[in-house]
Amino acid sequence: MNESENSPQHNExxxxxxxxxxxxxxxxxxxxxREDNKNYDKHDNECFDMNGNHNNNSDNLQFDSVPSxxxxxxxxxxxxxxxxxxxxxxxxTNSVIEESSEPKISKLxxxxxxxxxxxxxxxxxxxxxxxxxxxxxxxLIAVQxxxxxxxxxxxxxxxxxxxxxxxxxxSNASK
Amino acid sequence: MKLGIxxxxxxxxxxxxxxxxxxxxxxxxxxxxxxxxxxxxxxVQGTSYEFVRTEDIPLNRxxxxxxxxxxxxxxxxxxxxxxxxxxxxxxxxxxxxxEGLSISRDGNDLVSVPDQYGWxxxxxxxxxxxxxxxxxxxxxxxxxxxxADGVNNKENADxxxxxxQSGIYEKMHKQVNxxxxxxxxxxxxxxxxxxxxxxxxxxxxxxxxxxxxIHEGKLNCVLENGSPLKxxxxxxxxxxxxxxxxxxxxxxxxxxxxxxxxNSHMDTMNEPWREDAENGxxxxxxxxxxxxxxxxRALLEDIEYNDVVRDxxxxxxxxxLFFEATDYVKTTKPEYYSSxxxxxxxxxxxxxxxxxxxQNGKYLGKAFENLKPLLPxxxxxxxxxxxxxxxxxxxxxxxxxxxxxxxxxxxxxxQQKKKKGLILRNKYVNNNKLGYYPTxxxxxxxxxxxxxxxxxxxxxxxxxxxxxxxxNSKVNTLDTLYKEQIAExxxxxxxxxxxxxxxxx
Numbered sequence: 001m002n003e004s005e006n007s008p009q010h011n012e013x014x015x016x017x018x019x020x021x022x023x024x025x026x027x028x029x030x031x032x033x034r035e036d037n038k039n040y041d042k043h044d045n046e047c048f049d050m051n052g053n054h055n056n057n058s059d060n061l062q063f064d065s066v067p068s069x070x071x072x073x074x075x076x077x078x079x080x081x082x083x084x085x086x087x088x089x090x091x092x093t094n095s096v097i098e099e100s101s102e103p104k105i106s107k108l109x110x111x112x113x114x115x116x117x118x119x120x121x122x123x124x125x126x127x128x129x130x131x132x133x134x135x136x137x138x139x140l141i142a143v144q145x146x147x148x149x150x151x152x153x154x155x156x157x158x159x160x161x162x163x164x165x166x167x168x169x170x171s172n173a174s175k
Numbered sequence: 176m177k178l179g180i181x182x183x184x185x186x187x188x189x190x191x192x193x194x195x196x197x198x199x200x201x202x203x204x205x206x207x208x209x210x211x212x213x214x215x216x217x218x219v220q221g222t223s224y225e226f227v228r229t230e231d232i233p234l235n236r237x238x239x240x241x242x243x244x245x246x247x248x249x250x251x252x253x254x255x256x257x258x259x260x261x262x263x264x265x266x267x268x269x270x271x272x273x274e275g276l277s278i279s280r281d282g283n284d285l286v287s288v289p290d291q292y293g294w295x296x297x298x299x300x301x302x303x304x305x306x307x308x309x310x311x312x313x314x315x316x317x318x319x320x321x322x323a324d325g326v327n328n329k330e331n332a333d334x335x336x337x338x339x340q341s342g343i344y345e346k347m348h349k350q351v352n353x354x355x356x357x358x359x360x361x362x363x364x365x366x367x368x369x370x371x372x373x374x375x376x377x378x379x380x381x382x383x384x385x386x387x388x389i390h391e392g393k394l395n396c397v398l399e400n401g402s403p404l405k406x407x408x409x410x411x412x413x414x415x416x417x418x419x420x421x422x423x424x425x426x427x428x429x430x431x432x433x434x435x436x437x438n439s440h441m442d443t444m445n446e447p448w449r450e451d452a453e454n455g456x457x458x459x460x461x462x463x464x465x466x467x468x469x470x471x472r473a474l475l476e477d478i479e480y481n482d483v484v485r486d487x488x489x490x491x492x493x494x495x496l497f498f499e500a501t502d503y504v505k506t507t508k509p510e511y512y513s514s515x516x517x518x519x520x521x522x523x524x525x526x527x528x529x530x531x532x533x534q535n536g537k538y539l540g541k542a543f544e545n546l547k548p549l550l551p552x553x554x555x556x557x558x559x560x561x562x563x564x565x566x567x568x569x570x571x572x573x574x575x576x577x578x579x580x581x582x583x584x585x586x587x588x589x590q591q592k593k594k595k596g597l598i599l600r601n602k603y604v605n606n607n608k609l610g611y612y613p614t615x616x617x618x619x620x621x622x623x624x625x626x627x628x629x630x631x632x633x634x635x636x637x638x639x640x641x642x643x644x645x646x647n648s649k650v651n652t653l654d655t656l657y658k659e660q661i662a663e664x665x666x667x668x669x670x671x672x673x674x675x676x677x678x679x680x
Contacts, residue, residue, distance in 0.1 A: 108248055115190035117245045118203025119258040122658045126665055135249055135669050142673050 133160045176254045177675060181491055183254070188246035188496070202261040204243050204495065207232040207269065212277045213289040215622050217315060217406070224315070224622070226277035226287045231493045235271050236368070238557040240502040240608075242270065244489050247668075252675040255489040256668040257498065265301050265627045265657035267615065272297030273368040276617060285315070286615050287622035290353075294371040294618050298362065299625060301653045302610035302660065305422070307415045308651045309638050310613055315622035317357035318383045318404035355620035357383040357404075360542075361414060361530060361611040363549055364503040371616040377505070378614065379530055379543045381410070383621075386532065388542040398532055398539040409626070411533030411634055413642070413650070414611060416546070417525055423480045426550040429523055430475050433552065436518040437472045470564050477598050478551055483667055484604040500606065501557040523548050536634035538641075549610065551603035558602035566599045607667060613653065627653035 114128040137156040141149045176182075183189060190203075209227035216223045233241045247256040260269055266283035276295035279285035286297050358371045362378030373380025373389030380389040383404050388395040404410070416422075487500040506520060517523075524545035532539045547553070615623050626632055629652050639650050 110191045110193065111248050112190045112192045112194070113247070113249065115194075115201075115203065116188070117247060117256060117258050118261055119243075119245075120261055120657075120661060121263070122661045123258065123665070126662060131665055131669070132249060134666075135672070138669055138673055139676070142677065 133157060177252050180254045181489055183246050189248060204245060204258060204260065206260060209280060213287070215287060215316060224285060225280045226285070227280045228274070228277045229269060232270060232495065233492060233497065234274055235502065238502045238504050240500050241497045244496050244498040246496070250668070250672045252679065253672050255496065255498070257664040259300070259661070265653050266299065266625055267297045268300040271300065271368070284626070285622065285624050286617060287316070288617040288620060290620040292619060294616050296368040296370065296372055296614060296616040298368070299613040299653065301627070301657050302608055302612060303361070303414055303416065303656065304610040305416050305419050306651055307413060307642060307648060308653065308656065309411065309413045309632065309635060310653045311409045311411045311626040311632055311634070312359045312615060313624040313626060314357060314383065314404050314406055314408045314410070315624060316355045316406065317621040317623065355622070356618040357621040357623050358389070358616040359410060359412070359623065360614055362614045363554070363611060364608060365505050365554065366614070371618070372614040376547065379546065380614070380616065381532060381542055386534070386539065390543060398542055401534045401537065401539050409535055409633060411536065411638065412613065413531040413533070413638060416528050416611065421526065422548060422550050425523060425548055426480060426553060430478060430552055432515060432518040434472055434475050436513040436515065437468050439513040467564065470567050473567065473596065473598060474601055474603060475552060477601050478603045480550065482605070483607045485606045485667065485671065486600070503554045503609070504557050506553070506555060520553060523553070533634060533638070536637055546611070551605055554609055555602040556604060563599055567596060607663060627657070629654060
């Protein structure tokens, strides 16, 4: 049997949709959440934890479409739910942002990316040797947007390769 | 990080350079907790396999797809990147399988079901998109047991006639109940994992006894009549697909035909519109239906064939990190038709595509030719049609502030004009997982092993010498495609991060 599902359009269903949106804007959100709940009722009980996370998904969608006045409310709600104090700090003053950026940089240097991500041997090899430099190079050409981006990226990677080699030489000399 | 991204757990999510040696060298992410289901003893090879099932990971079902992810502090906006379980080689996916199907405790290449279990299916973690790919499946348990049947017949010959007939019937019944079975083949993402491969239009399967081909649930005998499968046999699969460029060209043509069909359908609606111009409710219905057609056309026109949109969200489930995303669903039947059949999906086929079958290196024939195409709009994601249609119509999901100001109707109309027609999310996108997956289905204790590495493929050199004669074509293995897939994941992770940075500015 062909499993393709037939989904005819019911005019009676679509007309109230328009009326509802014109009168009350909250109803679409409720409908969406209800539909999401319906999807999750089919899951096992163990997967019930997904419910909250999926609401985050719908929150993301709403966040993109909500006007700027409501954005602040959403920020407050999310910061409370996530208990992410860093976001509140970063949104308060510029000096705090400057202070918080320094620890992140030092932390990045200490991070063992290959061990953190894990995965197969191929991924470890790429994360050890290539990914951080490729990411930095892509950021560079994304910001500068040179006329010849491939050459700039290639030269950047060659430069990084030379820096790594010189670093190895220095460490060998110290031994 | 971006709002809505879950925060790190410093103690467990990130490994630092000055951490303990064991933590640095440990394999991550941790394999899921497993519960033993059954054991199988191989009489030919003399080894014993223990099979387990996973307890604490989500599986891909109900149109959701999960994959392991990990924290990545270098991604300052998105925070997380793709990863996979640290198996030595590619094999069957741990999450892209049915719950009742068990995997080997110490690897990812063996799949099995306990006795008395019905059909369960698992997909490989390798997605074949183009070119020629060869892999093998080794039968551990499955197929015919002719020798046992012969022995039973001989033993029963000594009894009386009535007892002989009764005994034969009982033993045949027992044999049918005890026989394990397998099906192998390829399937797309839409195929069900709770049914054998080839059960629907999204899969192509081979039976294990007489190697019939199954597609859309229909049997076909197209292969040479090889000997029945037995333990230790290796079935070789050579899948050939056209290039991505050819597939995209075909998808564009299909999109054009569908848009044309939508326009034709709108033309036929103009006449009723004129007839009922004075009738209010009828006019409203027609206008609404027209808007739906316009939305469908806008989705088709918005397709980006060369882009990859993954749209995945990092979640924490039982103290493990996963990416959650929506999966592709069985295509709904369009409600419009024109006189041109090229506007229908079933008209299209991938040119020069086939799945060839080998039994212990011997070519049996092409089980399937002209496979179905799979790039959007031939595949579509799970989609909340009403929500995105409403957004496309009105520009904002919430326009509460505009409703209050009734005096500024002109401004409201201007705002709606500006924002109308925005597609918040399209269902016709490619998330880099569209392709054909090697698939194994097991029944009543059936057990099989997938072989993906070049050095373990017994007949690969023979295949390559036969199919790479012109020097241009190339036969890939699953392991090679797997490594390329990992590199693609890393590149798309970086691109997603850079796109988010650009959006924030």
